[in-house]
Each structure stands twice: as C-alpha cells, then as structure tokens.
Amino acid sequence: MPSDLNPAERLLNLVIALVNTNAAMTKQQVRTAVAGYADAPSDEAFERMFERDKDMLRALGVPVVTVGTGGHTDELGYRIDQDAYALPPVDLTPAELGVLSLAAQFWQDKTLQTDITRAMVKLRAAGAGDPSVDALAGLAPSVRAVGDAYGPLMEAIEARRAVRFAYRAAYNGAVLTRHVEPWRIAARDGGWYLMAFDRDRQAPRVFRLSRIESRVRIVGASGAYDIPEVDTDVMLGKAHGEVRQAVVAVRPERASALRARGKPVPDGERQAWLARLPEDGGAGGSSPTGWDVLEVPFRSVTGMASEAAGYGAAVVVLEPAPVREETVRRLRAAAALGGVRG
Amino acid sequence: MAERADDRLLRLLGIVAYLDGAGPVPVEELARRFGTTPAQIQKDVDALWVSGTPGYWPDDLIDFDAASIDRGVVHLTEARGMTRPLRLGTREAVALVAALRAMKETGAVQADPARSAVVESALGKLTDATGEAANAVDVRLAPGGDRQVVSVLAAALAAGHRLRIRYVSSSDVVSEREVDPQRLHTQDEFAYLAAWCYRAGAPRTFRVDRILGAVETDVPVRDHPGQQAEIDFAALFAGGSSPPATVRFAPRARWFAEEVPVESVRNLPDGDFEVTLRVTNPGWLRSTLIQLAPYVRQVAPPALAEDVAGAARAALEVYESLGVGGGATDVTQPQGGSGAAFPPDRH
Numbered sequence: 097m098p099s100d101l102n103p104a105e106r107l108l109n110l111v112i113a114l115v116n117t118n119a120a121m122t123k124q125q126v127r128t129a130v131a132g133y134a135d136a137p138s139d140e141a142f143e144r145m146f147e148r149d150k151d152m153l154r155a156l157g158v159p160v161v162t163v164g165t166g167g168h169t170d171e172l173g174y175r176i177d178q179d180a181y182a183l184p185p186v187d188l189t190p191a192e193l194g195v196l197s198l199a200a201q202f203w204q205d206k207t208l209q210t211d212i213t214r215a216m217v218k219l220r221a222a223g224a225g226d227p228s229v230d231a232l233a234g235l236a237p238s239v240r241a242v243g244d245a246y247g248p249l250m251e252a253i254e255a256r257r258a259v260r261f262a263y264r265a266a267y268n269g270a271v272l273t274r275h276v277e278p279w280r281i282a283a284r285d286g287g288w289y290l291m292a293f294d295r296d297r298q299a300p301r302v303f304r305l306s307r308i309e310s311r312v313r314i315v316g317a318s319g320a321y322d323i324p325e326v327d328t329d330v331m332l333g334k335a336h337g338e339v340r341q342a343v344v345a346v347r348p349e350r351a352s353a354l355r356a357r358g359k360p361v362p363d364g365e366r367q368a369w370l371a372r373l374p375e376d377g378g379a380g381g382s383s384p385t386g387w388d389v390l391e392v393p394f395r396s397v398t399g400m401a402s403e404a405a406g407y408g409a410a411v412v413v414l415e416p417a418p419v420r421e422e423t424v425r426r427l428r429a430a431a432a433l434g435g436v437r438g
Numbered sequence: 439m440a441e442r443a444d445d446r447l448l449r450l451l452g453i454v455a456y457l458d459g460a461g462p463v464p465v466e467e468l469a470r471r472f473g474t475t476p477a478q479i480q481k482d483v484d485a486l487w488v489s490g491t492p493g494y495w496p497d498d499l500i501d502f503d504a505a506s507i508d509r510g511v512v513h514l515t516e517a518r519g520m521t522r523p524l525r526l527g528t529r530e531a532v533a534l535v536a537a538l539r540a541m542k543e544t545g546a547v548q549a550d551p552a553r554s555a556v557v558e559s560a561l562g563k564l565t566d567a568t569g570e571a572a573n574a575v576d577v578r579l580a581p582g583g584d585r586q587v588v589s590v591l592a593a594a595l596a597a598g599h600r601l602r603i604r605y606v607s608s609s610d611v612v613s614e615r616e617v618d619p620q621r622l623h624t625q626d627e628f629a630y631l632a633a634w635c636y637r638a639g640a641p642r643t644f645r646v647d648r649i650l651g652a653v654e655t656d657v658p659v660r661d662h663p664g665q666q667a668e669i670d671f672a673a674l675f676a677g678g679s680s681p682p683a684t685v686r687f688a689p690r691a692r693w694f695a696e697e698v699p700v701e702s703v704r705n706l707p708d709g710d711f712e713v714t715l716r717v718t719n720p721g722w723l724r725s726t727l728i729q730l731a732p733y734v735r736q737v738a739p740p741a742l743a744e745d746v747a748g749a750a751r752a753a754l755e756v757y758e759s760l761g762v763g764g765g766a767t768d769v770t771q772p773q774g775g776s777g778a779a780f781p782p783d784r785h
Contacts, residue, residue, distance in 0.1 A: 103443035105485050108450050112500075116491045116519050120680050129492035152444050155526030182522035186567040192560035199537035208533050215530035220450030220471050222523035223459055231556045234595030237541050237624040253561050254528055255572045269689035269709020283540075283577040286697060287628030306696045328576045351607035356584065374759045406725035407610070408588055408749040412756050424757055427729035427750040434747020435740075 106132030107149055109177065109207065111158060120163045120173025150174070183222050193227035194218070204241035242281065242288050245305050248312040249290060252278045255318040258295065262310035263303060271309055276301065277321045282328045291331050302332055311327070342394050342404075343415040345373055345387040350410035358390035365389070369414055389414070397422055405430070407418065449474065450482055450489075451524055454500060454514065458521040462506055462513035483512055490518050507701035529566035536575040538564065544624045549589030550596070581630035581646035590630055590652040595619045600657040601633070604650040609721030612650070613637065618659035622646070627697075634662040683723065684738045686712045691733035694726075710735060724749055 101109070109131040127133045127142050136142035153160050159180035165173040188196070196219070200212040245261070252259045256277075263274045276292035277379075283289070287304055294301040312412060343361060346354065360366065368388045373387050392398035401422030404411045413420040449472050456471070459462060469476045481500060490499035501516035526534070538561045547553050582588050594601045601619055606612045617633035620641075629646040641662065682701065687694060689709045694700075700715040715724045720742075727734055729748045737743035 104441075104446035105452065105489060107447045108442060108489050109551070111451065112490060112518050112520060113492050125492075131489070131492075131494060152447075155527065155529075156448060157525055157530065159525075165618070178522075181524060183525040184567045186563050188560065188563060191556045191558075192563065193539070195538065195557050195560040196534060196564075199534050200542065202537040202540070203533065210445075210760040211527075211530045211533035214445070214519075215526050215534050217445075217448050217452050217472060218524050218526055218530070221456045223456060231492060231553055232547075234619065234621050235541075235544075235546050235553075235592070235624070236621045237537075237544055237546075237579055239540065239579065241628045250529055250532070250574060264692075266689055266692050269692075269711070279755075280573060281575045283626050285580075286625075287693070307692070349612070350610055350648055352610065352612045353648055356606075370524075372760055374756060382614070384509060402729040405731075405750075405753070406729040408725070408728060409756055410610070412753070412760070414760075424754070426731045427753050427757075428729055429734070430728040430750035431747050431754060433727070433731065433737050434744040434751075 099145045099268075101132035101135075106130075107153065110149060111153065114160065114174055114176040115176050115178060115181070120165060120175040122165060122171050122173050124171075126174070157218075159209045170360055183218060186222060186224070187364055188218065188224050190217065190228035192207040193224055194229040194231055196237070197229065197239065197287070198232055201236065202238050204364075205243070205246055207247050208242070235330065239283050240286065240288075242283075243305055245290070245308050245312045246281065248314055249278050249281055251311075252314050253280070253323070254324070255314075256321055257314050257318050258316040259312050260315050261312045264307045264309050266304070266307065274303070275315070276303070279323045279326060280328065281305075282332065284328070284332055289332060290327065291326060300326070300331065307376075339393045339395055340416070341391045342400055342413060342419050343389065344392055344404060345369065345389050345412040345414060346407075347386065347410045348388060351407050354392060354407070354411065355390065358392035361389050361391050373412070394419070401426060446482075447521075447541045448524070450486060451514075451520060453479075453482055454486060454517050454520045455523040457512060457514035459644075462503075462511045465512060467511050468512055479503065479512070483507065488527050526568050528574075531564070532574050534564055535561065535568065537578050538575040540579050544579050545588035545629070546586060546592045546624060547620050549592050553592075577626065579624045579626055580628045580647075582624055583649060587649050587652045588629070588646060590654050591619060591622055591649075594652075594654040595622060597654070600655045600659055602653045602655060603644070604652075605644055606648050606650055608645075609647070609719055616655075617642070617644075618662065618664075620659075634660070680716045680718045681739070682714050682716050683742050684712060684714050685727070685734060686710055686736040687730070688733040688735060691730050694730065698726075719752065720745070 106263070113126070113130045117174060121129070123143075123146060126146060127136065133142060133145065133384075136145055150160055159177040160174055161177050163173050163175065165171055168300075196216065200209065200216065203209055203212065248259065251257075252253040258275060258277050260273060260275050262271050264271045275295040276290070277295065278290055278292045280291045281288065282291060288306065290308075292301060292303065293299070310364065317353040343365075344354070344358070361369075369389045370387060375386060397418050400419050401413070404413045404419070405423045413423045452472060453468065456468075465476045465479050467567065469479045472479070477671075486500045487502060488494075488499065492498070498518070499516070500514075500520070503513040503515050506513035519712050538557060541547055542554065542557045542561060547557055576638040591601065595597075599619075600618050602614070603617060604612060604614050615635050617631075617635050619631060619633045621632040623630045623632060623643075631644045633642060633644065633645055634640075635642040687710060690712070692711065695703045695711060695713050698713075698715065700713040702714045704712045706712060723742070726748050727737065728750055731746075731750070737746060
C-alpha cells in the first residue's frame with residue numbers, strides 16, 4: 097500500500113472505498129484499510145484528517161452519509177450515496193455551454209469563480225462539448241464583487257445557521273454587533289444586501305454588505321430556522337410602485353438624459369405654464385420663451401427630486417408639489433453651503 | 439502554484455467518469471477538456487493507476503491500457519465503479535443559476551429572441567439537473583437604458599457593424615459620434631458600451647442609459663488592436679492633477695464613499711465622514727453635491743462650495759418667480775436635521 101500519498105490521492109481512495117463498500121465503513125476500517133490514512137501518527141491526527149476530508153468532500157457535493165452499522169456497538173459507519181452522487185444527464189448544446197462560460201466571468205469574487213470553475217469541470221466530465229460563444233457575442237454581463245462576507249453567509253443559509261457581525265448603521269454611523277438568521281443575498285442597483293431575520297430586533301431586516309465591518313461568524317446549530325418565501329424587491333423596499341408623471345420645464349438643449357424619458361405636454365397646458373415662467377434673456381432655443389415643458393415618468397419622489405435638483409436652473413419642477421418641495425429642499429441646502437446667504 | 443487538493447480530486451474523478459463514456463482519448467484533448475497541461479494529465483493518470491478499493495491488489499485498482507498510454511492516448515479499462523459524473527454542489531448551482539437568471543433579464547438578452555431562447559434553455563436544463571431552485575442569491579442587473587437603443591447596440595455587436603450614436607455626457611453635453619462597438623458590459627448599476635470612437639480617435643466607454651439614439655450602419659467594424667476602452671467614470675476622475683475637494687457628509691450619504699472612486703475616507707467620531715476626491719469634471723461634482731445637499735455638512739475649498747451654492751441660488755430664483763418654494767413660508771428643514779423622512783437616492 098503506498099504510504100506517501102498526497103491529499104488529493106488520499107481523498108480519491110476514500111471516495112472509491114465509500115462508493116464501493118457494501119454497507120458502510122467505520123472510522124477504524126477507513127484508518128486501517130484506505131490508502132493514505134495509515135500514516136496518521138496518532139488517534140487525534142487521524143480524527144482531524146478524517147473530519148477535514150469528510151467536510152471537503154461534502155463541500156464538493158459528494159454525498160457522504162452517516163449510518164448506524166447495526167452491530168453490537170453504536171459505532172457509526174460512512175458511505176457515499178450512489179444515487180445522490182450522480183449528476184442527472186444534462187444535454188447542453190455548445191451555445192448553452194457558451195452561456196454557462198459567460199457566467200464564469202459574471203462574478204468578480206474568487207470564491208464564486210471557484211464555484212463556477214468546479215461546476216464546469218463536472219459538466220465537462222459529464223461529456224459536455226466545446227462551448228460556443230457566438231450566440232452572446234459581445235455581451236459581458238457582470239456584477240460587482242460581493243466581498244468576504246459571501247462565503248460564511250452562503251454557508252449559513254445552506255445550513256440554516258445564525259451569524260454574528262459588526263454593522264455600521266447608516267442612520268447615525270454607530271457600529272453595533274448584530275445577530276441574524278440569513279435568508280438571502282441580493283444585488284440591486286450597485287449594492288449587495290443581506291436579507292435576514294434580526295434576532296435582537298425580532299423582525300426581518302435588510303443589511304448592506306458594505307457596512308459589515310467585521311468578519312461574519314457562524315454561531316449556533318444548523319437547522320435553527322426556516323427561510324420564509326419572501327420577495328426580494330418588496331423586502332428591499334424597492335418594489336416598483338406606480339408610475340406617476342412629473343411636469344418639468346427644461347431649458348433648450350439641456351438635460352438630454354431627462355428629455356429622453358419625457359414627452360412634451362399638450363399645447364394648451366404648455367401655454368399656461370409658460371405664462372408663469374420667467375422669460376429667458378433672449379437665449380432663444382427651440383422654444384420662444386426659453387423653456388420646453390415636459391412630462392416625465394417617475395416612481396420615487398426623492399429620486400426624481402434629486403435628479404431635477406442636480407440640473408440646477410436648467411430644470412424646474414412644476415408638478416406635483418411633493419417633488420417640487422423635495423427639489424427646493426435640496427436646492428436650499430445647497431445654497432446654504434456657500435457662505436452667509438441662504 | 440500548488441493546486442488545491444479538492445480541485446485536483448474533482449479533476450481525477452472527472453477524468454474517470456468522462457473516459458468511461460468517451461472511450462480512448464488523446465492526452466492533449468483531455469488536457470484541453472479539463473483546462474490543464476498534458477504533463478498534468480500524465481501525473482493524474484499515474485495517480486489514478488495506483489488508486490482503487492481497499493486491498494489494492496491489481497484487480498482492485500483503476501486500470502488503463504498501457505500500450506495506448508505509450509501512444510499518447512488514455513484508454514480506461516477499469517473504472518472501479520466511478521463511472522458517473524459528480525452532481526453539482528449547492529454553491530456551484532447557486533453561482534450558475536443566479537448568474538443566468540440575472541443575464542436572462544438584461545435588455546441585451548431580451549432584445550433578441552434567439553439569445554433569450556438559448557439562455558432560457560440553459561437555465562432550464564441546469565435547474566432540472568440541480569433540483570430545487572437556488573434562491574439563496576438574487577441578482578438583478580441594470581435595466582440598461584432604452585429598449586430600442588439596447589436592441590440596436592446588441593444587433594450591431596452581433597453583426598459587427600459600426601454604429602452612429604447620439605450621446606449625452608454626465609455634464610449634460612450632447613454629441614453625435616460614429617463608433618465601432620466592442621462589448622456591452624451590463625453591470626448591476628449601469629450598462630456600458632465599450633467602443634472605438636471615431637470622434638475621439640480613441641477607445642471610449644459610453645453609459646447606455648445616456649445614449650439618446652443609435653443607428654446601425656452597414657459598415658463593418660475595424661480592428662483596433664491593443665485599444666482597451668476606459669469606463670465613463672474614469673473620464674470624471676482621470677486627471678490626478680486637479681485640485682482635491684474635501685466634503686464632509688452626514689451618515690445617510692455613506693453610499694457616496696462606497697460607490698464613487700474617492701481618494702480617501704475618514705470616519706469621524708460623531709458618525710459623519712469626510713471624503714477627499716479629485717475630479718476633472720466640475721459639472722458632475724456640482725450636480726452631485728446639489729443632489730446630496732441635505733446630507734452635506736461642509737465643502738472645501740470655498741470656491742467649490744460657492745460654485746455649488748451659486749448654481750442652487752440661480753435655480754431657487756426661478757422657483758421664487760413662480761411663487762413657490764420662496765419667501766417666509768419655507769417648508770424645508772434646517773440643514774443637518776434628522777432627515778429621517780428622506781433617504782438618499784442614487785439616481
């Protein structure tokens with residue numbers, strides 16, 4: 097029996113042994129019979145080696161199951177569940193494989209790239225051909241890095257275990273330790289979020305991953321909670337509400353990004369607004385009075401107000417009042433930044 | 439350099455399962471399939487050859503045809519029961535399924551029925567093979583701008599045709615350009631078109647939601663070797679020589695430090711934070727500071743603060759002439775108040 101096996105070869109022999117065993121193998125049988133384990137210098141060293149190997153196999157998706165051996169002792173036996181081991185037939189066309197290989201570039205995190213690489217190795221082992229990327233030529237979808245929290249959070253979600261981390265509140269900047277039951281990790285609009293049940297607050301909460309200021313530690317037993325059916329957008333508070341229309345006056349040639357979403361108001365309405373707007377000092381443009389009046393769809397009052405305020409005097413919000421007031425609020429705060437006036 | 443044990447194990451198992459179905463396969467082809475070198479495949483075969491079931495007598499071992507190996511062909515003759523490819527683990531399934539679901543929803547995929555069909559079918563086969571839907575990760579990418587624009591961009595990319603676009607920059611300047619499209623980067627916040635721009639005579643990256651119109655020409659794109667397009671953001675921050683601006687924000691504006699490429703961030707004891715940044719495009723900075731004004735405590739240098747305040751005052755004058763938002767009936771809160779009712783908004 098070879099005695100200087102490297103870890104990959106020891107693991108390989110363990111898998112072959114546990115797949116081929118009739119019923120199950122006890123730890124002692126593994127130690128004496130499977131190539132690579134007899135080298136363990138002590139009982140503890142063997143225990144550590146075996147536990148680590150078992151965890152590694154499970155992490156790779158190898159279904160190592162624990163069974164009673166049915167003998168006089170209550171010693172446990174191990175085997176690999178053959179039915180759970182195998183990948184069901186996946187008959188992927190070259191174009192579909194091309195799509196999967198794009199997925200490899202989708203993630204920026206090393207841990208997620210490793211997950212994709214492993215999936216590809218398994219699919220290639222199942223006989224998948226060469227990927228063809230023609231179908232999606234020139235497309236490069238990607239999402240920004242999740243960060244170090246991903247690994248432990250995924251592990252926690254998989255095992256339904258609680259976690260603990262230090263979190264900087266957006267509201268006042270204070271850093272507090274939070275205990276939560278993770279449900280889902282989500283990316284929206286450039287941010288990564290953890291959806292979870294907050295044990296301290298006894299309520300569902302959303303955490304921004306970039307505000308987690310410590311390592312995420314897994315605490316407590318597995319299967320500690322159930323994950324409810326939740327709608328990501330509802331929970332993140334970005335459910336797309338009803339679309340409303342704002343009426344804005346825009347200086348000619350300005351705010352093209354806003355114009356691209358809007359359309360001119362009917363002529364009568366336009367005349368009524370123009371009567372109230374100040375005349376332009378002869379700058380002309382496409383409108384004789386120096387303003388175009390547009391209807392622009394929006395969902396978020398603060399979002400619309402923020403965008404309008406950013407254009408300064410080139411965009412004036414006419415309706416509705418809440419958007420106008422929110423815009424003016426921003427402008428007043430900005431005016432106050434510059435010295436004594438304001 | 440040393441390969442991780444788990445990655446090598448995966449390949450060792452993969453080689454046996456693959457060869458069991460495929461018959462004799464040249465070493466080079468195996469190396470290509472498993473993304474490694476022929477020398478490594480030789481080492482893998484050597485390791486497999488001495489592996490097997492306990493006892494490790496000749497009949498217990500995985501076996502290959504020795505004569506074939508000498509000819510550079512790997513021919514498996516005994517698999518010791520390791521004939522089935524290993525299933526995907528939960529994490530692997532999550533990483534694939536979440537990426538594909540996000541891709542499926544992008545404008546560039548939805549704009550083309552053939553593309554969306556191939557993503558859909560890949561996703562379907564994958565979820566069939568991995569069992570329960572992987573809901574642990576949910577990613578949505580940027581909507582990516584006007585549907586019609588996106589479909590023109592995607593078509594031109596697929597056909598390799600030059601585009602004519604009308605583009606509005608982040609400082610609100612509109613231009614017409616001819617570009618050779620290279621790539622459509624759909625990210626979580628915005629989508630970008632990387633292209634060679636004939637107007638600039640250089641590679642450029644355009645934010646897709648700022649492309650006001652796009653026309654596909656029938657001129658084939660040219661090769662622009664070694665020209666990597668830089669992202670639109672870079673244009674705002676490109677010149678390291680511009681004078682630094684320092685802004686102190688209330689905690690609610692924390693996303694600014696997280697999403698804008700600032701030079702430094704200083705957390706202050708009261709929860710405020712101070713960022714230093716160098717921006718070559720003053721229009722962008724002015725506009726951003728007005729948008730965030732309720733959460734801005736202080737701006738330096740004073741000239742920048744005055745620039746922001748001046749632009750805001752000019753706008754307020756128009757509102758006053760309309761008879762709204764001015765005078766003593768001020769509905770606004772004092773700056774630096776709780777602001778609780780008004781979460782910051784990035785858009």
